[in-house]
Amino acid sequence: MSGHESKTHKYYGLEIGRIIGISAGVDSAVATFFLKLKGFNIIGVFMKNWDQVNEHGECQTEQDFQDAKLVCEHLKIPLVDVNFVKDFWNEGVLLNGYEEGKTPIPDIECYKKVKFNKFFHFARSELGADAILTGHYARSSFGSYLEHYLSDQNVALLKARDPDKDQTFFLSQIPQDSLRRTMFPLEDYFKSDIRRIAKEASLFAVMDEKESMGICFIGKREFQDFIVEYIENNPGVFVDAETGKVVGKHNGIHQWTLGQCCRISGKLDRYFVFWKGVDNNFIYVVAESSNPVLFSGFLITEKFHWIREEPSQLKDGCILECDFRFQRILKPQRTVTLGQFAILYSGDECLGSAEITYPGPPLTFIGKEMFLTDSETMESCQS
Numbered sequence: 001m002s003g004h005e006s007k008t009h010k011y012y013g014l015e016i017g018r019i020i021g022i023s024a025g026v027d028s029a030v031a032t033f034f035l036k037l038k039g040f041n042i043i044g045v046f047m048k049n050w051d052q053v054n055e056h057g058e059c060q061t062e063q064d065f066q067d068a069k070l071v072c073e074h075l076k077i078p079l080v081d082v083n084f085v086k087d088f089w090n091e092g093v094l095l096n097g098y099e100e101g102k103t104p105i106p107d108i109e110c111y112k113k114v115k116f117n118k119f120f121h122f123a124r125s126e127l128g129a130d131a132i133l134t135g136h137y138a139r140s141s142f143g144s145y146l147e148h149y150l151s152d153q154n155v156a157l158l159k160a161r162d163p164d165k166d167q168t169f170f171l172s173q174i175p176q177d178s179l180r181r182t183m184f185p186l187e188d189y190f191k192s193d194i195r196r197i198a199k200e201a202s203l204f205a206v207m208d209e210k211e212s213m214g215i216c217f218i219g220k221r222e223f224q225d226f227i228v229e230y231i232e233n234n235p236g237v238f239v240d241a242e243t244g245k246v247v248g249k250h251n252g253i254h255q256w257t258l259g260q261c262c263r264i265s266g267k268l269d270r271y272f273v274f275w276k277g278v279d280n281n282f283i284y285v286v287a288e289s290s291n292p293v294l295f296s297g298f299l300i301t302e303k304f305h306w307i308r309e310e311p312s313q314l315k316d317g318c319i320l321e322c323d324f325r326f327q328r329i330l331k332p333q334r335t336v337t338l339g340q341f342a343i344l345y346s347g348d349e350c351l352g353s354a355e356i357t358y359p360g361p362p363l364t365f366i367g368k369e370m371f372l373t374d375s376e377t378m379e380s381c382q383s
Contacts, residue, residue: 016146019183020045020129021077025064026206027135029071030194031185033201035133036075038145043127044072044079047119049088049110070205080127087118095230098254101276102339105170108353112173120178131181137165139187139348141308146183155180156308157350162190172343172353173305227255236281238264241274241293250283258337258359259294274362293362296336301354304344311351336360 019042021032035042046068048061065081072079091113097104123129131146139158142149154176160166174182186194198207231254238248248264250256253276262271262285271285274293286293304310336359343353 016040016130018043018128018130020123020127020132021134025067025135026198026203026209027137027186027194029135029203029206030197030201031133031135031183032071032075032077033197033203034185035145035183036077042075042077042133043129044068044075044077045123045127046079046081047115048081048083048085049114067205067209071203074202074205082119082122084114084119087114091118097339098227098231099234100338101253101278103257103337104339105341107170108173108341111171112175116171116174116178116182120175120181124181129181131183132178133183133185135186136167136171136184137162137186137189138168138171138184138350140179140182140184142180144183144185144187146181149180154308158187159345159348159350160184160186161188165191168345168350169343172307172341172350174307176307179307228252234281236283238262238271238285239282240271241284241286247271247285253278253281253283256283259289261289296360296362298360299336299342299356300358300360301342302357304352304354306352307350311346 019035019040021028021035021042021044032042032044046065048065069079088110091109096109120132123132137160139160140146141156141158157168157171157174157179159168189197195207228251231252234252234254236250236253237246238250239245240247247267248262256262256273256276258273258275260273262273262283264271264285269287270289271287272289272291272294273283274286274291275284276282277284336356338356338359340356341353342356344351
């Protein structure tokens with residue numbers, strides 16, 4: 001399927017004759033261009049995960065495919081179109097957890113369950129790939145092109161050179177067997193470098209591509225307007241956690257996340273989500289974004305996924321000193337949220353991550369009475 005013959009690369013027992021490139025966007029295009037220059041035998045793959053239209057009635061996937069096609073034609077490599085929409089939905093990448101009060105991270109779930117699992121094994125078994133390349137900003141201890149591959153050692157995931165574009169946070173659940181055969185050609189580049197190189201390489205279809213922020217298939221819609229298309233409204237009330245009084249109404253706990261600012265109709269003050277009551281469908285809110293109840297001193301996670309290996313300090317029963325990342329770096333952490341992930345780092349190495357199952361008590365307790373429903377609250381709910 002390659003369409004041409006290219007040389008085989010061999011690193012410490014790993015023979016690389018065919019590379020699968022995940023093509024769509026300027027980063028993937030430039031990463032593919034780099035390998036093309038090195039003489040690798042590359043197959044471009046357009047991976048379709050989403051088939052729904054955006055707020056304008058457009059399916060962005062179709063335009064992305066046309067861009068990928070133009071890039072592959074320019075680089076003179078074949079392009080294969082593969083459909084993983086069914087896997088995306090079956091694995092619950094997008095919707096799982098919202099109705100239980102969680103706030104998932106779709107990118108982490110997609111990389112873990114689909115891109116670096118289902119797709120990786122498809123590329124290996126069906127397309128005969130020896131490795132895959134990606135335009136993600138991250139580094140591998142095996143090198144940009146697996147030139148430091150070692151068959152008897154596990155590979156480590158390392159931060160990219162560009163701190164603003166580093167994507168190890170989202171790759172923190174990547175399986176070891178996939179990471180061992182993944183190339184990160186952009187690991188030492190900045191975004192500005194990539195746009196310049198795309199222009200120099202005449203990758204016109206993608207060189208002016210806009211940065212994608214947040215969940216790409218939502219478009220410019222507010223999240224509440226997007227999620228209502230897939231999860232029905234379940235009206236409830238906002239309750240002031242400090243007074244126990246109802247201060248407004250909402251259309252479902254799945255539309256809100258902890259720490260989020262609430263503009264409640266009829267209220268001049270801004271409120272912030274403190275807790276979501278799954279059982280009673282209440283959203284407890286507090287005034288002031290710096291309210292101590294929004295901060296937590298500790299958290300509990302599910303079993304940790306260690307990318308390279310479990311740190312020796314933990315095996316020996318010692319305390320592991322490392323950096324903790326949860327959306328932002330604060331001590332204590334603000335609005336630690338169910339369904340989010342705690343990611344651990346040791347220097348530049350991303351050690352791994354785990355889903356947060358208990359956010360810990362707030363630094364300042366309001367009192368258990370805030371979770372009780374008095375007659376006034378019940379009357380407000382029923383009105």
